[in-house]
Amino acid sequence: MQSTILKTATNYLLPLLLLFSVFILLRGHYESGGGFVGGLVASIAFVLHSFAYGLERTQKLLKYPPKSFIPVGLLLSFMSGVLPMFGGKAYMTGVWSSEPLPVIGLVGSALFFDIGVFIVVIGVTLTILFTISESIDQ
Amino acid sequence: MILAVLSGFLAALILAFSGKLFRGRLSVLLGLLPLSIFNYFLYFFPDISAGKVITFSYRWIPSLGINLDFRLDGLSMLFVMLITGIGALIYFYAASYLEGHKFLDRFYAYLSLFMGSMLGLVLADNTLLIFIFWELTSISSFFLIGFNNDNAESRKSALMALAITGCGGFFLLASFVLMGIATQTYSIGQMLAAPGFLKEQPAYELVLFFLFVGSFSKSAQFPFHFWLPGAMKAPTPVSAYLHSATMVKAGIYLLARFSPLLGDHLLWTNTLMITGGFTMLYAAAHSVFKKDLKSILAYSTISALGMLVFLIGIGTRYAIVAAAAFILVHALYKAGLFLITGIIDHEAGTRNIDKLGGLRKWFPLVALAGLLAALSSAGVPLTFGFIGKDLIYEATLHTQDFFRYTLTPLALITNILLLYAGFSTGIRPFAGSIPENLSKGPLHPSLSPLLWIPPLILGGLSIFFGLLPYVPDQLLVSHAASSIYGSYIFLPLKIWHGFNLTLLLSAVTIVAGAALYFLYRPATASAATQYWLQWFSPQHLTEWTGEKTRLFAYHYTKMLQNGYLRSYILTITVFLIGLIGYRFFSTVDLRVNTSGFTEIRFFEFVVFAITVIATITTVFTNSRLTAIVSMSIIGLSICLIYVYYGAPDLAMTQFTIDTLTVVLFVLVLYRLPQYLINSNRKMKLRDGLVAFSFGTLISLITLQALISPANKEISRFYADNAYLLAKGKNVVNVILVDFRGADTMVETMVLTIAALGVYSLLKLNVKPTDKD
């Protein structure tokens, strides 16, 4: 599956899709989108890259094996829930910054939760797909 | 006290871990356990003699009304003495009897478990506690009967005993619960405070019925008697201890315990007299036809138990004293006879009375013990048995007219037959000359004193108590009888009652029994004549039911749990169709109200048509690639539906997931071969019909559900508060990451688990040859 058109297209599509996925993630609280969809779009970007350049290149690009993303994401989600507990509130109480940022709006604990979900979804999807691709190459 | 009760359990626990220590000669030391408990309880004699009731209470599960409440009165004392006293002898005896057995430690663990449970049973004041200990005795008995677990007969007998006594236990529980409901307490002590109360309750009959089933099953009363002969597969010390002296008397104990509460009622008296009377005659008659020493003993034990039930049923002062005395008499001589049988089996290698004789030349002391036990069982004057037998006749003679003339002959016949049984086991093997098959001498020429001392002690006690009846009377019998009767009985045991009818009856018993012993030899009963009777016997019926249940379970399992996934799905679906369909059509009146529905627009219809075509293609195509592609088309069409109807988040998710699923499928299925299997037309038609009805049903339900008004409160709350509380405007996302954030957290964990599953499934190397 070494097609020049695909490779060239991927060169442009990968950053674009990744950017798009982050965009979807960040706007999730105000417009349609969110961690799940964002994560899936990002995964698709990497899958596309692996189709074009082969699995090894993609894995190099990622630097860390995809399964290491999972605990990072889980921890982030979890910590976003724990954070309010330092302020004496119950687990997962929402807390927000006072001033809104452009595009994202108010930065709150929910945003970090969503980012955690985003990372977990990328980790899970890529782990599954890469493991399968690897086993087929053998 | 609690230590004394629980020490059996502790010992069992310790043995489970340090068993190797006690497998050899050290096992003798274990006999010190029952001996020390015996000594401990001796300290309570002064209190018991003063007529006191000693109670101990330890909190256990107060919320359920179950506390470790113990209560020691005369009746409990009698049983405690039997359990620990005979227990000590059995412990010592078994050390030699089972010497060198590789599971000796296990044997002692079971035995200790039993002793602990039995002590708990007779000391417990709480009925639920009684039930727990009751079941524990059944379980330990199961282990002990099946101790020789390489023998199929042993295992079968153990199961049978467990089934019968275990079932009885449930009845007992039912009885206790009913009593608890009626009296608002589970404490026997509190119930005894108002003895007449239960008899006036409407539940009385039911309580009685359940209690009887429980006690009769444990004490081997007709028609539950048949497990006891089977239980003789246990090692002989176990038979002596559990199945003659103690455990089988648990049912008797229970009847005696509840006698002041439930007794003195026509239903109680008649049931017990009839059951006990029939059992004692039936079993005594059976014992005469047996040739195996242990079988004879088993049936004569059943008969003696019947006698006890019978006496408790009569319930007069004489009968109660007779019962209390007979418990002791019987335990002493029957345990002795069992132990002697064990020695004979151990040394001669057979238990068939035709092949035994003249053993007094081998073991004169054992023969002496046998003679003493046999004499006591026969009720020869100056033995304790004589006093017991006298009391039984006194009891039957002191009933009212009708019973007097029926019960007395009944007791007489039973006693004659029991005398025969006692002589057959205690005297016959030692009398006469040594037969040819035994000419080589005993298997173990030097008989360990651990074997012959216990039966000799028991035999000696029978004589000692017979000569000085004042001793057992003051110590045990009178207090036990008072506990059973509910108030103090003054009826001292005497050696001599003068020349009266009782003495005549005793004399007749001895003469007739001795005549029977000298004149009659059991013939080999022809199997054919017994066959049809066998079929109706409770044992056969139980086995038959058990076998049929097993077969039924086998076919039932084979039909429903056949291992074919398809048939499971089929069963579930058909069941669902039946159940939901019935409920749906019987309660919901179908009506169609389309007023709220939207018009069908053209592009909607196009999407719909594409979905339908794609679905049909997925189902019927023979190419898997086609199936996958058309399935993704279904996904994309659904995506469009979401877009039209205000669900952009869903559309996006569905779209991306669909893409990934197709990638996954193609990656994997690409390497698999084509579908090859084709079901036949008939099966396809059947499955199609089931699937069609299921789909139709779902559609109909959906239609009805759409019309019915729905509760939108939750949605409204989320929608109204999304911005106010959670500072978000996309309500779906706010629900996911904020309102129901914990759910999403768990969802990501599920995804993680799926990923880990995939990862390990693929990285795990299982070779194709590992299939089987």
Next chain:
Amino acid sequence: MEYLLIFLIGLLYSSGIYLMLRKSMVKLLLGLILLGNGANILIFLMGDIAKGQPPIIPRDASIFTQMYADPVPQSLILTAIVISFGLQSFAIILLKRVYQMTKSDNLDTLNTHEIDI
């Protein structure tokens, strides 16, 4: 439109069940996915479709002023879609492993029947 969707639900359910009753493992999986899709639409339909707007609060408001689609079924379905992806991928891999070991797509060959009890 509701009629069409109701029909579609019925069709997806019966197709799903029919495929699950086949002997082939691949068909079992496809049937499972179809059934899941049917269930999703069923839940979606319960949330009163066709009332128009997505459940997103307008930019210049802090509460809804117009009609909006029910957000609860939507978040349920979103969860269901993602979870079913996890399930599907696991099932696909399981299928692949089973095929590797048994060299057969036939569910019946997995059966160890006639075990004597």
